[in-house]
Amino acid sequence: MKLAISAALALAAFAVAPSSAEAREWQVKMLNKGADGKLMVFEPAFIAIKPGDTVKFLATNKGHNAESIAGMAPARGNSFKGKINEEIVFKPTAPGLYGYKCLPHVGMGMVGLIQVGPATNKAQAGAAAARLPGLSKKTMGALVAKAR
Ligand SMILES: [Cu+2]
Structure with a gap:
């Protein structure tokens, strides 16, 4: 009985201990208007995450979706379409x-x-960004330039 309590306490301590190796869920809002006043934005529009992390798109405002752009994923990367x-x-499958x-x-x-x-695919992503329509060409170009 005493052993079981010790084990339970050890498990509880493990559960609350912070772990840097733990995968994180990032959140990106779909908005009609961004913090800087720009209309129709993802916020934050650029995030740098670790392999194993996930990204959740929040329908903070209605009428938006999130989907992959053809040609803008790494070789063994996956795509999504909300x-x-x-x-x-x-959940990305490759860096x-x-x-x-x-x-x-x-x-x-x-x-x-x-x-x-x-x-890994910065040059290819930059080339794909240049083929995007309207304001996205410039917006995506600036986002790709942030990638290090
Ligand atoms: Cu939208």
């Missing part, structure tokens, strides 16, 4: 840059970029 207002969770967009608002510059570990 429905309008869907709060999907993306590199992952570009995504909101389908209704890509022309207004509603795009974002996730860096997972090293930016």
